[in-house]
Amino acid sequence: SSKNNLPPGPIGLPFIGNLHQFDSLAPHIYFWKLSKKYGKIFSLKFGSTPIIVISSAKLAKEVLKTQDLAFCSRASHVGQQKLSYNGRDMIFTLYNDSWREMRKICVLHLFSLKKVQLFSPIREDEVSRLIKKISQQAVTSQITNLSNLMILLSSNIMFRVAFGIRYDEESHESERFNFLLGESGEMLTSFFVSDFFPSLSLIDKLFGNISRLEKNFKGFDEFYEKLIEEHLNPNRPKSMEGDILDILLQLKKEKSTPIDLTMEDIKAIVMNVLLAGSETSAATVIWTMTALMKNPKAMKKVQEEIRKSIGNKGIVNEDDIQNMPYFKAVIKETFRLYPSVPILIPRESMKKSTLEGYEIQPKTIVHVNSWAIARDPEIWENPEEFIPERFLNSDIDFKGQDFELIPFGAGRRGCPGMALGVASVELALSNLLYSFDWELPYGMKKEDIDTDVRPGITMHKKNSDQENISTCCHFINHQFEQFNDFTKYDEESHESRRFYFLFEEAATMMTSFFVSDFFPSLNWIDKLTGLTNRLDKNFKELDEIYEELIKQHLNPNRPKSMEGDILDVLLQLKKEKSTPIDLTLEDIKAIVMNVLLAGSETSAAVVVWTMTGLIKNPKAMKKVQEEIRKSIGNKGIVNEDDIQNMPYFKAVIKEAFRLYPSAPLLVPRETMKKSTLEGYEIQPGTIVQVNAWAIARDSEIWENSEEFIPERFLNSDIDFKGQDFEFIPFGAGRSGCPGMALGVASVELALSNLLYSFDWELPFGMKKEAIDTDI
Numbered sequence: 001s002s003k004n005n006l007p008p009g010p011i012g013l014p015f016i017g018n019l020h021q022f023d024s025l026a027p028h029i030y031f032w033k034l035s036k037k038y039g040k041i042f043s044l045k046f047g048s049t050p051i052i053v054i055s056s057a058k059l060a061k062e063v064l065k066t067q068d069l070a071f072c073s074r075a076s077h078v079g080q081q082k083l084s085y086n087g088r089d090m091i092f093t094l095y096n097d098s099w100r101e102m103r104k105i106c107v108l109h110l111f112s113l114k115k116v117q118l119f120s121p122i123r124e125d126e127v128s129r130l131i132k133k134i135s136q137q138a139v140t141s142q143i144t145n146l147s148n149l150m151i152l153l154s155s156n157i158m159f160r161v162a163f164g165i166r167y168d169e170e171s172h173e174s175e176r177f178n179f180l181l182g183e184s185g186e187m188l189t190s191f192f193v194s195d196f197f198p199s200l201s202l203i204d205k206l207f208g209n210i211s212r213l214e215k216n217f218k219g220f221d222e223f224y225e226k227l228i229e230e231h232l233n234p235n236r237p238k239s240m241e242g243d244i245l246d247i248l249l250q251l252k253k254e255k256s257t258p259i260d261l262t263m264e265d266i267k268a269i270v271m272n273v274l275l276a277g278s279e280t281s282a283a284t285v286i287w288t289m290t291a292l293m294k295n296p297k298a299m300k301k302v303q304e305e306i307r308k309s310i311g312n313k314g315i316v317n318e319d320d321i322q323n324m325p326y327f328k329a330v331i332k333e334t335f336r337l338y339p340s341v342p343i344l345i346p347r348e349s350m351k352k353s354t355l356e357g358y359e360i361q362p363k364t365i366v367h368v369n370s371w372a373i374a375r376d377p378e379i380w381e382n383p384e385e386f387i388p389e390r391f392l393n394s395d396i397d398f399k400g401q402d403f404e405l406i407p408f409g410a411g412r413r414g415c416p417g418m419a420l421g422v423a424s425v426e427l428a429l430s431n432l433l434y435s436f437d438w439e440l441p442y443g444m445k446k447e448d449i450d451t452d453v454r455p456g457i458t459m460h461k462k463n464s465d466q467e468n469i470s471t472c473c474h475f476i477n478h479q480f481e482q483f484n485d486f487t488k489y490d491e492e493s494h495e496s497r498r499f500y501f502l503f504e505e506a507a508t509m510m511t512s513f514f515v516s517d518f519f520p521s522l523n524w525i526d527k528l529t530g531l532t533n534r535l536d537k538n539f540k541e542l543d544e545i546y547e548e549l550i551k552q553h554l555n556p557n558r559p560k561s562m563e564g565d566i567l568d569v570l571l572q573l574k575k576e577k578s579t580p581i582d583l584t585l586e587d588i589k590a591i592v593m594n595v596l597l598a599g600s601e602t603s604a605a606v607v608v609w610t611m612t613g614l615i616k617n618p619k620a621m622k623k624v625q626e627e628i629r630k631s632i633g634n635k636g637i638v639n640e641d642d643i644q645n646m647p648y649f650k651a652v653i654k655e656a657f658r659l660y661p662s663a664p665l666l667v668p669r670e671t672m673k674k675s676t677l678e679g680y681e682i683q684p685g686t687i688v689q690v691n692a693w694a695i696a697r698d699s700e701i702w703e704n705s706e707e708f709i710p711e712r713f714l715n716s717d718i719d720f721k722g723q724d725f726e727f728i729p730f731g732a733g734r735s736g737c738p739g740m741a742l743g744v745a746s747v748e749l750a751l752s753n754l755l756y757s758f759d760w761e762l763p764f765g766m767k768k769e770a771i772d773t774d775i
């Protein structure tokens with residue numbers, strides 16, 4: 001491109017621009033690769049929206065400092081607008097008077113250094129709870145899933161800072177809050193087709209994104225409402241005094257701010273604090289641990305520094321941290337290599353301006369790739385390597401003055417919560433390193449530690465419960481010198497968790513809505529939403545597992561237990577060529593996939609639904625437990641043969657299959673030829689959905705059809721085997737489920753033993769009416 005024109009960039013297509021090429025899973029890496037080809041400033045188009053990407057410190061300074069005022073607005077995004085009460089917040093709102101006032105309020109009243117110090121007891125309390133929890137896990141030989149613990153720690157800290165109270169971690173409220181928080185994290189960055197093509201908003205609806213967003217918004221709003229009500233109560237707990245919600249409500253009441261704060265403004269700011277504060281700090285701690293596990297020398301050095309400095313004190317306090325230069329350098333190096341917000345939060349230009357001689361139009365989205373800048377070999381020596389020493393004799397800091405290192409952005413819209421975020425990161429990390437020695441789960445090498453990322457504004461390490469270290473750091477508590485044998489924890493093994501994860505992914509992929517199924521030419525949308533990539537990855541990883549298992553099965557010295565298993569039978573049939581068609585290895589893998597997928601999810605779901613039905617219906621629970629316990633007596637376990645003599649138990653299972661069939665629409669069929677149904681002509685290639693769920697609730701057939709009444713099956717011949725069409729949880733006919741007997745056997749055995757061995761009750765504080773049957 002010539003000067004006074006757009007910066008260079010890849011050529012796009014009419015209408016969609018470069019959207020079909022975009023990698024929404026890891027935009028920082030995608031942009032980084034393009035910068036190598038097109039330069040430190042290049043351009044793209046998403047639909048008709050112009051995009052500029054900056055990848056040098058010099059240009060970052062231009063955008064974030066010299067010409068800050070021209071580049072300090074934000075672009076509109078469906079998810080962000082909704083969750084910020086139509087941009088009444090600070091992070092996602094356009095640059096305008098209201099943002100300026102909000103920012104002043106926040107900087108002055110919420111994020112000042114004084115406030116950061118005021119919240120110090122909350123951080124110290126949460127971190128010491130964390131250390132205690134990990135110690136307990138050590139004693140019981142559990143692997144520590146650091147990712148989960150860190151996310152919980154940060155969200156607990158931010159929750160207390162915002163609302164002054166603490167939910168018990170096992171409580172219903174805490175779980176719900178963390179679920180909502182995770183959901184909003186996704187919603188704020190999800191690709192909404194309507195952001196770029198308003199006329200295609202139907203697609204967002206179809207994907208289910210809009211209803212997910214509405215649900216998330218409503219869930220959070222109810223939370224805020226409840227907490228506001230509690231804060232306004234004169235008898236509120238003391239701990240609520242001075243928390244962020246309290247400060248904001250006070251400012252509103254006193255009308256002491258230049259703009260009158262509305263309740264929606266307050267909720268929007270609280271949302272910012274919760275979201276911006278939790279994910280980012282957690283991700284930074286996890287990345288630091290990941291980097292240290294991959295670099296044992298740095299790990300040793302930083303632990304020595306901390307332990308020497310703290311001695312036997314037992315815990316690191318915030319004041320101690322100032323005397324640990326190597327520790328500080330480790331954190332800087334993590335912010336350099338793994339900035340948790342790698343392309344900052346996109347800016348939008350407000351007026352015509354010039355960058356490197358190129359003309360930038362108003363309403364251009366500007367991404368500053370801080371991740372790429374911090375790996376620029378022109379600035380950093382061995383940029384890909386984790387070398388904290390580089391910061392020991394250097395003045396470079398991450399505070400927004402040195403544009404080669406800007407994990408918190410800079411300028412007018414730079415992060416105002418930096419001090420709060422860094423305080424949490426430093427305290428959590430120093431204590432983790434002080435209190436424990438960390439090692440990888442059994443069987444994992446440091447080369448296996450990946451640095452894959454999860455999509456989202458916050459660059460999280462992927463928590464796929466598989467190859468990741470820091471998701472599962474096994475540790476030795478150095479104070480108690482406790483060594484644990486992890487090999488006995490089979491289910492906790494690397495392989496088991498990896499397989500389980502892949503498996504769940506596969507189940508999701510099988511039913512996800514792919515735009516290209518209906519509009520093949522729009523397949524780039526599936527790419528953009530990340531579906532194609534997720535699918536390819538899932539396929540590849542499962543394929544590797546099948547390959548490995550096939551190899552093990554073909555080994556003459558394989559374990560005895562492999563003889564006669566399904567894979568063994570199939571390999572044998574292939575070898576003997578004893579089937580009418582020659583089985584290929586792909587046929588075998590495909591069948592194994594069918595068995596695994598069709599067999600596990602469905603049976604698990606039935607057991608869960610039956611327990612749900614019973615807990616909601618204590619009388620049925622009592623009756624079925626009495627039947628089982630009477631029949632089994634003191635034997636200690638229910639065996640499969642015992643089950644035949646338990647008519648009420650059988651009726652309970654039937655009733656669960658009726659109300660909660662685990663494949664409610666069966667598997668859709670496609671017509672093969674023209675045919676007639678009820679006099680209507682059905683064309684070949686028509687998809688036919690049989691709603692087994694609806695049929696089993698048809699009030700013309702079933703009395704009180706919505707109620708869980710196992711008794712209805714006691715004197716009835718109706719069964720689910722595909723002969724009684726009012727009740728077809730396994731389908732029927734040619735493609736009815738061939739695995740029914742296998743599935744029912746698992747369900748019956750698991751369920752009867754659960755009911756025989758234990759009495760079940762709801763978690764503390766939950767009533768049976770609160771049990772939802774959401775799916």
Ligand code: HEM
Pocket residue numbers: 090091092103272273274276277278280281284339340341344345346407408409410411412413414415416417418420421422425
């Ligand atoms: C390790 C922790 C954190 C990191 C890495 C981080 C990073 C960032 C980045 C990169 C931005 C965008 C800056 C830009 O566009 O130039 C940002 C904005 C923001 N951050 Fe943070 N942040 C962290 C912690 C926090 C905390 C604890 C809070 C508040 C409790 C917070 C509140 C905000 C807000 C409100 C904005 C929007 C500012 C605006 O648009 O005016 N952040 N943060």
